[in-house]
Amino acid sequence: QIPEFNKAASLIEKIEKEGYEAYFVGGGVRDTLLHLPISDVDIASSATPEEIKRFFPVTFDVGIQHGTVMVLHEKETYEITTFRTESKYEKFRRPEKVDYVRSLEEDLKRRDFTINAIALNRNGQLVDPFDGQIDIKNKLIRAVGNPSERFREDALRMMRAARFMSQLGFDIEEKTKEAVEYYHPLLSKIAVERIREEWTKLLIGRNRKGGVKFFIETRLFQMCPGFQNRSEDLVDLALFPHQFQTPLIAWTVLLYFLKIDEEEVSSFLRAWKLSNKEISNVRTALYALRVRMERFWDNHLLFATGIKIALEIEDIMAGFGVVNDINRLLALDKTLPIHSTHDIQINGNEVIHLLGFNRGGPYLGTILEDVKDRILSGSLPNNKKQIETFILKRRFIYLDEV
């Protein structure tokens, strides 16, 4: 019925022929039951990674320490995780080492929420010992087993609960919520990268409002970098009426509501362990957003931002009560004389030559910046001869600065 599962059914059959069990599990099963597109097909098996590696010619070690091996099957890759428990917990994080078990039920027991603890065999039969289907029907996030124990075992699960509330538009079961309220300080034991992954999914989820509300009410936010005592700003973010399509725009609007100064952007995002590339993109987008609140795009702002990020910003302006105009922005991009410095019809070496120097220096940046600005404002055509004439005419001004 589900194309992704049909393809993988023969993989499960192969494992069964070898004498082991294998099932579809996790988000793929959950999303299928919700009639949502599935992001990945996860498979759980009684065979150990070593055994799986013997059954399939092409495999990749992606997470042997967690009992996971990736296999190539009919041109697709699948992650197969060996049935396991999580017996030894250290410092409220997932254990470094796992203990394999041979029964599916034991494996389902260690999963976080009932909606994620449903298995499907290759004939389409469900194994659902914790009534995950009922919780799916009632749109409820409920911990498998005792919520307090489960959050003490792995505090990240509290963030995952918030994330699923936003992503799926679900509510949270009362006891599960109470446990998060009580154990929220344990989130400080979790690596920021892992928190960030869940927080980003929460931000772009369709019920951000519900997810952020839970995140504030349970005080999980107090455990996150830069959010201490910023609940009012987070409420503004929760109420922003437009679903974010990308992590970039989500983080940009977050920083906007937190009123992060331009100089603080880097340190704030570094604390969240974003990459330099991501930080630079958010910085660009935040600057553009702030200008766009005041006026429409012009050549200079569009050049500095780039059309891709500009479109993302324009797309959400209505959420701020600003009338947006995507077509006008696209038209402006079409008429931009240059889209990057590479489009300028003269390069650094040519400028050095033109002025009779034998090497560059700060003067070069000044000249190229000036040329770029004049091309963008339309006062200088992007034509090599005319750019040369312009530079030569102004050489005395430039050379004064040398």
Ligand code: ATP
């Ligand atoms: P997504 O659609 O975002 O992939 P998912 O539920 O598949 O959501 P994954 O992180 O891919 O999330 O994990 C796959 C499955 O592994 C989950 O559905 C759940 O059963 C289990 N799982 C993942 N993380 C945890 C955790 N921290 N504690 C317990 N079980 C977990």
Ligand code: MG
């Ligand atoms: Mg998944």
